[in-house]
Amino acid sequence: MKPVISRISQISPDQSVVCIISRDEIPEFILLSKAEKEYALKQLLAGEKHVVINSYFKTTYIVRTGKSLPEFRIWEELRKTASNLSKIIRAGNHEELVISSDPDTAGAVEAFTEGLILSFYSFEKYLTKKDPENNKKYPSRLLLFGNIPDDDFKWLDELTDAVYIVRELINEPVNRLNAPALSEEIRKAGTNAGFAVDIFNKGKIEALKMGGLLAVNRGSVDPPVFCILEWKPENAVNSKPVVLVGKGIVYDTGGLNIKTGNYMEDMKADMAGAAAVTGTLYTIARTGIPVYVVGLIPATDNRPGGNAYTQGDILTMYNKMTVEVTNTDAEGRLVLADAISYASKYNPEIIINIATLTGSAAMTFGDQAIAAMGNAGREYFSLLEEAGNDVYERIAELPFWEEYGELIKSDVADVKNTGGREAGAITAGKFLEKFSEYPLIHLDIAGPGSLKKDDFYRRKTGPGTGVRLLATFLRKYAADYNVRIKKPGNGHEK
Ligand code: BES
Ligand code: MN
Ligand code: ZN
Numbered sequence: 001m002k003p004v005i006s007r008i009s010q011i012s013p014d015q016s017v018v019c020i021i022s023r024d025e026i027p028e029f030i031l032l033s034k035a036e037k038e039y040a041l042k043q044l045l046a047g048e049k050h051v052v053i054n055s056y057f058k059t060t061y062i063v064r065t066g067k068s069l070p071e072f073r074i075w076e077e078l079r080k081t082a083s084n085l086s087k088i089i090r091a092g093n094h095e096e097l098v099i100s101s102d103p104d105t106a107g108a109v110e111a112f113t114e115g116l117i118l119s120f121y122s123f124e125k126y127l128t129k130k131d132p133e134n135n136k137k138y139p140s141r142l143l144l145f146g147n148i149p150d151d152d153f154k155w156l157d158e159l160t161d162a163v164y165i166v167r168e169l170i171n172e173p174v175n176r177l178n179a180p181a182l183s184e185e186i187r188k189a190g191t192n193a194g195f196a197v198d199i200f201n202k203g204k205i206e207a208l209k210m211g212g213l214l215a216v217n218r219g220s221v222d223p224p225v226f227c228i229l230e231w232k233p234e235n236a237v238n239s240k241p242v243v244l245v246g247k248g249i250v251y252d253t254g255g256l257n258i259k260t261g262n263y264m265e266d267m268k269a270d271m272a273g274a275a276a277v278t279g280t281l282y283t284i285a286r287t288g289i290p291v292y293v294v295g296l297i298p299a300t301d302n303r304p305g306g307n308a309y310t311q312g313d314i315l316t317m318y319n320k321m322t323v324e325v326t327n328t329d330a331e332g333r334l335v336l337a338d339a340i341s342y343a344s345k346y347n348p349e350i351i352i353n354i355a356t357l358t359g360s361a362a363m364t365f366g367d368q369a370i371a372a373m374g375n376a377g378r379e380y381f382s383l384l385e386e387a388g389n390d391v392y393e394r395i396a397e398l399p400f401w402e403e404y405g406e407l408i409k410s411d412v413a414d415v416k417n418t419g420g421r422e423a424g425a426i427t428a429g430k431f432l433e434k435f436s437e438y439p440l441i442h443l444d445i446a447g448p449g450s451l452k453k454d455d456f457y458r459r460k461t462g463p464g465t466g467v468r469l470l471a472t473f474l475r476k477y478a479a480d481y482n483v484r485i486k487k488p489g490n491g492h493e494k
Contacts, residue, residue, distance in 0.1 A: 001140065002117060002164050005157055008098065008143045014057040015143075016094045018085070020078065020101035020108045022065045027102050029145070032060060050081060052088060059092050061085060063112070065105055075107055076392040079115025083456035086119040086138070093136045100145035109146050110156050116142065117160045118457035123171040151287070158286040159471055162279035163464040165189060169275040170450070170462025173268045174251035179299040182250055182271065183225040186278050186297065190229060193285040200226040210298070210342075211315040212323070212334035217300040219255055219308025226339070227274075229281045229295030236292035237481035240349040243438075244470065245339045246277030247332045247355035248299030255328030256304045257311065263359075269450035269462050270332070273354040274299060276445070276466030283471040291478040294346050298335040302328070314413050318342055319435060324413035332357050333417060333428050337435040344437045350376050351436055354443045354466050360424030361444035367451055369396040370469065373429045374441035379484055384441065384473050391468035395443065398426050405430045443469075 011017060013031045021027070024044055026037045036053050040062050043051040053060040063081055065074050089097065099116070101108040120138045144153070169177070169185060177185070183199045190197035202223035205213055210226065217224040227248075232241070249270035253259060259267070277295040284293060309315075313325040315334070319341035323334065332355050343351050361371040372384065372395040381397065388394040404426045407419035415434055419427030429442040448465040451458060458465070477485065 002161060003120065003138065003140050003142045005113065005117075005142045005144060005153075007148055007153060008145050011098055011100065011145055015096070015098050016058040016060065016092065017098040017100060018061040018063060018112065020063045020065060020105070020112055022102060022104040024064075025102070026062065027100075029100065030060065036060075050085060059094070061089070065108065071105070071107065072389045072392070074105055075111035075390070078108055078111040079118070079392070080456045082112045082115030083119040086116055089116070090136050090138050094139040096141035096143060097139040098143045098145050103146070107152075109144050109148060110152060113142055113144060114156060114160060115457045118163060118459070121164060121167055121459050123167070123461075154287055155475070159283050159468060161286070162283045162467050162471065165282060166275040166279035166464040166467050167459065167462050169278065170269050170272050170464070174301055177250060178222040178301065179225045179248065179250050180223060182248060182274065182299050183227050186227050186229065189278050189282050193282040195229055195231040195281045195285040198228040198230075200228070208318060209316070210318045210338040212317050212338040213298045213300060215309040215313065215315050215325070216249075216255070216302050216331040216334055219303040219305035220301050221305065222301060224298070224300035227295070227297040227299065229278065229297070231281055231285045231291075231293045233288065233290050233292070235290040237290050237478050238292050238349055241292045241294045241346050242474065242477070243343040243346055243348040243351045244277045244280060244293060244295045245336055245343065245351060245353040246274035246295065246297045247271065247336055247357065248274035248297045249302055249332055249335065250299060251301040251303070252329070252331065253301075253303050255302050255331060256308050257327050257329040258304055259329065266450050266452070266461055270356050271299065272356050272445060272449035272462060272465065275462070275464070276354050276470060279464065279467035280470040280474065283467065284474050289475055289478050291474050293474060294343070294348070296339040296343060298339045300335065302331040304328075317435070321415065321434065322413040324410040324416040326416045327418045330417045330428070333431045336432055340432055340435045340440070341437070348438045350380055350439045350441065352441045352443065352470070353432060354445060354470065356446045356449040357444045358425045358428045358446050360428075362447035364425060365396055365447050367448045367455065369394055370448060370465070371396060371398055371425050371444040372441060373398045373400045373426060374439070375400060375433060376439035376441045379487070380439070380441060383476055383480070383484065384469070387473040387476055388469050391472050393448070393465055393469040395469075398429070400426065400429060400433075405433075
């Protein structure tokens, strides 16, 4: 359970407190004895990053931030420190905990709280017995002390909510969450947050002739779904929507090109892009961000069942282009291609695609960076880069030169679905570009989208990568629209 957060304006003497300081000085509002304060300072001057002081009724955690780093690096340091301290905090078995800071670092309380909340998460719903060693619990209430603006507080609350939702979705295995079940969860998120959800069933998908989604689904006994999420507030800054497309492969066996060795492990997380899109709409709807956004999620599992699609098949896609299937394990781009061409219906300002798309991206960047590429204007990339730094879901751009498109030419169809071993993340992006009639950015989260083990507050298996990035991007986009996006000549004038 996520802790409840609230703001307080006074700290009482018996409350356990975290205090973040950026100078070797303990603020007045920290109620410790002179001897305790002296002890804490001595430890900090000796280079300790945090000090824990156990008084009779309470525990005080003093956290010292690093010196002379840019703000976004300090925030990340604080999220990680929160993660490190979360184990000690759990052992303290507090019902509630105050988080405070000296006034020097803007956003310090928020960043620490975010790191702490995200560290408290674990996927436990199928454990029938609690670990007997684990009778200690995390605080169920976090009390934020300091001047935290209303909208930042609300943002923190809703965004961390969204990350929990996204993690639950990713961590559910396919026997618990097939494509239709995923669409029901998306519907629930829409109802809770206030965005509209429309779900196309298999009959509708057949009527629309979404040849990519239908081909990938052919080996499955469960039907595919195509979900449309829409947030269109009256005060939206943009008149043409930002369309977010998320890969919803609820399990990827590879199909007939079956994944061997341990490559199939964690392929329940192959819908992490879909989950990120869902969490993003959840966040912006709950916080009322004035931006018009449409989410498109094609979902199915990919299996080598009865009449599974095969190598050599020639598909006709939603936009009537033909695709030669050269590998059934390159399924993500097939379902995404249909969604990307469907996006044209909305006359979008930009399409942003997010997907656990290629092992190539994971090999290149590991789990630290999101591979980004596309043909959209620099203003979008720079906004994404800033958002990525702020939340530490950083993007790294790959070239998107037209020469890479040569690698996916086919003799028998308009395009083929793989381009060989070289530049695999880029050729996947080039494939998607062929289906887009509008500016496109493609984010490949194959690396950071699923984790083999916990990495501080990014918890295994599904850390929820992408939701903090995209939600923060949209928040900045709405705030800066007139100065950064709607420039003369960009063609976005209302
Ligand atoms: N879902 C995988 C990509 C993936 C790999 C995600 C590892 C997370 C971790 C995707 O569908 C896939 O199988 N891609 C193939 C494409 C290849 C056949 C061109 C790959 O990258 O091996
Ligand atoms: Mn695959
Ligand atoms: Zn896949």
